[in-house]
Amino acid sequence: MARTATRASDATEDLAVMAGAAVLGSLMIPGRPEHVREARAYVAKSLGELHPHLDSAVLLTSELVTNAVMHSSSHCAGGSVSILIMESSGGLRIEVADEGSELSSPVVRGDVYASDGHGLFLVQTLADQWGYLRDDHGTTVWFWLATATAVVG
Numbered sequence: 001m002a003r004t005a006t007r008a009s010d011a012t013e014d015l016a017v018m019a020g021a022a023v024l025g026s027l028m029i030p031g032r033p034e035h036v037r038e039a040r041a042y043v044a045k046s047l048g049e050l051h052p053h054l055d056s057a058v059l060l061t062s063e064l065v066t067n068a069v070m071h072s073s074s075h076c077a078g079g080s081v082s083i084l085i086m087e088s089s090g091g092l093r094i095e096v097a098d099e100g101s102e103l104s105s106p107v108v109r110g111d112v113y114a115s116d117g118h119g120l121f122l123v124q125t126l127a128d129q130w131g132y133l134r135d136d137h138g139t140t141v142w143f144w145l146a147t148a149t150a151v152v153g
Contacts, residue, residue, distance in 0.1 A: 030081075031072070043061045063119035064143070081097065127144060
């Protein structure tokens with residue numbers, strides 16, 4: 001019997017396995033600012049200290065989780081944020097899913113003089129690719145860090 005995906009990341013995880021990617025881990029945390037450090041620590045532990053994308057992956061995940069906590073309904077009582085880490089021979093993909101927001105969608109702000117709002121600018125600058133998917137269940141923002149031999153141009 002086929003499994004029905006209930007979240008975008010469920011479908012992505014299924015596709016990753018079918019395409020030969022390894023799911024390194026998934027984590028669900030409460031949508032509260034004090035839990036962002038758990039996401040950073042989880043990514044670092046999942047990748048290992050010798051992974052070539054360790055620093056970028058931890059930084060970008062931290063930025064996306066912070067955005068999810070600050071700008072989505074995940075910060076409401078009982079809200080959560082989930083992280084999915086996948087790796088293939090071509091690179092590393094990390095997804096951060098939140099409970100969505102009726103007020104905003106992900107926006108890159110390139111104003112270097114602003115005191116905040118640099119999270120997606122960092123993602124756009126450091127990731128080889130990134131994007132987002134909004135549906136009735138929330139928003140999933142993802143980034144891709146390609147291996148040196150699979151750099152996307």
